[in-house]
Amino acid sequence: MLKINENYLKLPGSYLFSTIAKKVKEFSEMNPDKKIIRLGIGDVTLPLAPAIITALHDAVDEMAKKETFKGYSPDLGYEFLRQTIIEHDYNSRGVTLALDEVFISDGAKSDSGNIQEIFDVNCKIAVCDPVYPVYVDSNVMAGRTGEYLTDAGRWTNVIYMPCKKENNFAPELPEDTPDLIYLCFPNNPTGATITKSELQKWVDYANNAGAVIIYDAAYEAYISEEDVPHTIYECENAKSCAIEIRSFSKNAGFTGTRLGYTVIPKELKVGDVMLNSLWARRHGTKFNGAPYIIQAAGAAVYSEEGKRQTGEQIAYYMNNARVIREGLQSAGFSVSGGVNAPYIWLETPKGMTSWEFFDYLLLNANVVGTPGSGFGPSGEGYFRLTAFGTLENTIEAINRIKQL
Amino acid sequence: MLKINENYLKLPGSYLFSTIAKKVKEFSEMNPDKKIIRLGIGDVTLPLAPAIITALHDAVDEMAKKETFKGYSPDLGYEFLRQTIIEHDYNSRGVTLALDEVFISDGAKSDSGNIQEIFDVNCKIAVCDPVYPVYVDSNVMAGRTGEYLTDAGRWTNVIYMPCKKENNFAPELPEDTPDLIYLCFPNNPTGATITKSELQKWVDYANNAGAVIIYDAAYEAYISEEDVPHTIYECENAKSCAIEIRSFSKNAGFTGTRLGYTVIPKELKVGDVMLNSLWARRHGTKFNGAPYIIQAAGAAVYSEEGKRQTGEQIAYYMNNARVIREGLQSAGFSVSGGVNAPYIWLETPKGMTSWEFFDYLLLNANVVGTPGSGFGPSGEGYFRLTAFGTLENTIEAINRIKQL
Numbered sequence: 001m002l003k004i005n006e007n008y009l010k011l012p013g014s015y016l017f018s019t020i021a022k023k024v025k026e027f028s029e030m031n032p033d034k035k036i037i038r039l040g041i042g043d044v045t046l047p048l049a050p051a052i053i054t055a056l057h058d059a060v061d062e063m064a065k066k067e068t069f070k071g072y073s074p075d076l077g078y079e080f081l082r083q084t085i086i087e088h089d090y091n092s093r094g095v096t097l098a099l100d101e102v103f104i105s106d107g108a109k110s111d112s113g114n115i116q117e118i119f120d121v122n123c124k125i126a127v128c129d130p131v132y133p134v135y136v137d138s139n140v141m142a143g144r145t146g147e148y149l150t151d152a153g154r155w156t157n158v159i160y161m162p163c164k165k166e167n168n169f170a171p172e173l174p175e176d177t178p179d180l181i182y183l184c185f186p187n188n189p190t191g192a193t194i195t196k197s198e199l200q201k202w203v204d205y206a207n208n209a210g211a212v213i214i215y216d217a218a219y220e221a222y223i224s225e226e227d228v229p230h231t232i233y234e235c236e237n238a239k240s241c242a243i244e245i246r247s248f249s250k251n252a253g254f255t256g257t258r259l260g261y262t263v264i265p266k267e268l269k270v271g272d273v274m275l276n277s278l279w280a281r282r283h284g285t286k287f288n289g290a291p292y293i294i295q296a297a298g299a300a301v302y303s304e305e306g307k308r309q310t311g312e313q314i315a316y317y318m319n320n321a322r323v324i325r326e327g328l329q330s331a332g333f334s335v336s337g338g339v340n341a342p343y344i345w346l347e348t349p350k351g352m353t354s355w356e357f358f359d360y361l362l363l364n365a366n367v368v369g370t371p372g373s374g375f376g377p378s379g380e381g382y383f384r385l386t387a388f389g390t391l392e393n394t395i396e397a398i399n400r401i402k403q404l
Numbered sequence: 405m406l407k408i409n410e411n412y413l414k415l416p417g418s419y420l421f422s423t424i425a426k427k428v429k430e431f432s433e434m435n436p437d438k439k440i441i442r443l444g445i446g447d448v449t450l451p452l453a454p455a456i457i458t459a460l461h462d463a464v465d466e467m468a469k470k471e472t473f474k475g476y477s478p479d480l481g482y483e484f485l486r487q488t489i490i491e492h493d494y495n496s497r498g499v500t501l502a503l504d505e506v507f508i509s510d511g512a513k514s515d516s517g518n519i520q521e522i523f524d525v526n527c528k529i530a531v532c533d534p535v536y537p538v539y540v541d542s543n544v545m546a547g548r549t550g551e552y553l554t555d556a557g558r559w560t561n562v563i564y565m566p567c568k569k570e571n572n573f574a575p576e577l578p579e580d581t582p583d584l585i586y587l588c589f590p591n592n593p594t595g596a597t598i599t600k601s602e603l604q605k606w607v608d609y610a611n612n613a614g615a616v617i618i619y620d621a622a623y624e625a626y627i628s629e630e631d632v633p634h635t636i637y638e639c640e641n642a643k644s645c646a647i648e649i650r651s652f653s654k655n656a657g658f659t660g661t662r663l664g665y666t667v668i669p670k671e672l673k674v675g676d677v678m679l680n681s682l683w684a685r686r687h688g689t690k691f692n693g694a695p696y697i698i699q700a701a702g703a704a705v706y707s708e709e710g711k712r713q714t715g716e717q718i719a720y721y722m723n724n725a726r727v728i729r730e731g732l733q734s735a736g737f738s739v740s741g742g743v744n745a746p747y748i749w750l751e752t753p754k755g756m757t758s759w760e761f762f763d764y765l766l767l768n769a770n771v772v773g774t775p776g777s778g779f780g781p782s783g784e785g786y787f788r789l790t791a792f793g794t795l796e797n798t799i800e801a802i803n804r805i806k807q808l
Contacts, residue, residue: 293460
């Protein structure tokens with residue numbers, strides 16, 4: 001008899017950002033005169049940089065002519081893009097990669113949601129807590145996470161690695177040995193990073209334990225401090241234990257343009273099997289490549305002009321981050337993040353829960369943020385603000401919060 | 405201990421089209437003077453229509469300005485596109501759909517590969533034989549198909565529904581009751597269709613059996629004959645048993661531009677659970693939408709100019725189909741398809757296997773086609789040629805084959 005994938009029904013409520021959107025919509029409809037400032041979802045607001053726009057127009061023109069029209073993309077993505085990525089994101093940091101170790105995709109969300117598929121259903125996952133919800137949710141759908149304990153807000157078969165003020169928002173090596181370790185640095189939502197020597201401990205741990213690290217570096221472009229690794233492959237022997245996921249969403253404003261990539265070194269094996277081959281097979285079977293014109297735009301991000309222009313955008317957002325961080329600090333909030341990431345992470349005041357503070361802020365300051373508890377049980381009592389608004393709105397939002 | 409998804413290792417060899425590409429590359433390197441004509445992969449060759457190009461440029465310009473820049477797409481895709489699809493592809497055929505019954509995606513390959521995820525791992529699938537390999541391969545990866553019998557070229561736990569000359573390439577209702585029935589009409593690779601009354605039998609069968617039909621109508625635009633349904637929802641009560649998958653690849657040349665959609669009516673339930681909700685959850689968790697500029701281009705396909713221009717492209721390809729069909733018939737081949745689909749399906753001559761004929765054709769006519777056996781065991785002894793080449797190449801290829 002036909003049955004559905006019952007794991008889907010275990011997921012509590014809807015995706016975090018859908019819930020926020022619903023609450024904001026309701027408030028907005030009841031208060032049409034209030035100007036709501038959204039510092040909730042991590043969505044960029046600056047338009048695509050001129051160098052990217054030019055590349056898009058050029059690529060569209062190529063699609064208009066028989067001689068330059070492009071049909072199906074190569075399975076792993078166009079070589080011109082993979083080569084450019086390797087040179088700029090890896091060779092420049094002393095890391096060598098082969099062309100077929102880079103897989104172009106439509107974004108880090110798809111890749112971080114799909115990557116679990118190539119592993120056994122009984123693998124045990126470990127996640128930073130709090131963290132981007134897709135890692136856990138995609139494993140719930142696959143049936144790896146056990147049961148959900150509603151009151152605790154946690155799954156029975158997930159290893160949570162608390163990242164709280166007490167440990168400077170850096171996860172500690174878990175007591176139970178996981179099979180898959182999701183690390184996200186700079187971290188979404190806390191904005192925290194770890195140093196290269198700290199990351200090396202994780203690499204050594206994974207190599208010893210026979211675990212695989214899934215390293216999400218979507219916010220790499222926001223790193224401003226020395227000694228924070230830009231790629232996990234800066235660490236020794238990372239190629240034998242780590243998959244790295246990258247995105248064009250936050251460094252180049254591609255949230256609505258969709259492009260990302262995943263690196264799986266051929267050294268990374270489980271027994272005799274290269275994970276690179278499994279992912280290649282998935283790509284070949286269930287995906288048909290990112291659009292040619294988007295891949296062409298992705299290459300333009302690495303041009304001299306593209307780097308300069310996107311660098312200016314990142315600086316704009318990071319100035320917002322400074323405004324938020326310093327403003328909240330001066331108002332007496334306990335704040336972290338915002339230095340190597342566009343996210344500011346604050347403790348909710350007066351013992352409010354994350355969702356209580358969400359409602360409080362929406363009602364009294366008409367500012368939308370993201371409840372920390374939506375990112376995991378250790379996010380309770382915290383709150384995320386993002387630096388992706390306009391400078392004017394950001395200043396106004398912080399002034400409103402100061403006046404509360 | 406870390407284990408991989410062992411189901412991946414069950415997949416025999418590589419994806420059909422990768423194997424073909426490899427063989428062609430080897431031949432080409434050994435015979436650099438030969439002009440190879442590719443009528444193998446179903447990839448379009450005409451450039452994007454002018455109306456689509458204009459829409460792409462306009463959308464790129466929107467991404468360049470702060471006021472019109474688009475970040476994350478709505479989970480299900482932009483309403484302007486979903487509304488247009490409903491009006492043109494459904495309302496025009498007497499079918500009503502709600503906006504949230506249409507899910508925009510990056511293509512039919514992703515959707516037809518991913519859709520199995522929302523069903524239980526023990527569901528039994530039935531497929532037309534031969535058919536597009538993604539349906540079976542994606543279920544192999546999920547562990548639904550049992551073991552592969554190499555000599556027979558079949559999986560122990562898949563219900564194959566033979567489509568051969570003897571039954572006019574139309575599948576018959578299976579003896580074993582399946583849970584999921586993949587139907588693809590116009591069929592890839594045979595080019596066969598079934599009438600509305602025949603399709604109604606499948607709908608009635610599925611409703612009685614409690615099965616779900618996954619209806620892939622990627623080639624709908626090529627239907628030329630009356631009484632061939634353009635959507636399964638033309639049949640009575642199809643909404644309670646059928647999911648429909650559509651593509652922009654073949655009607656508008658989007659193979660390298662990537663856009664598709666899937667319809668899941670809210671009437672379609674398993675027990676109390678709407679499959680629509682499960683798919684919405686998957687979309688929200690593992691996908692971040694097709695690029696805005698591509699969705700804008702998709703809407704342009706339905707404009708008056710877009711319809712006229714893409715209609716001319718389809719007519720061009722269908723003239724190629726006629727050239728292939730009539731040419732092969734006059735050369736004594738037994739041929740079908742090419743009337744409601746851009747695929748011509750022929751019996752291999754002199755008892756050659758499909759791959760023997762592939763090698764024979766590549767060696768002696770320097771023409772690349774697709775071995776029928778790559779689409780399923782009942783494809784053995786057949787061969788697919790596609791109408792997506794240029795008219796000149798198509799004529800030359802057929803002349804070469806005639807001279808063999």
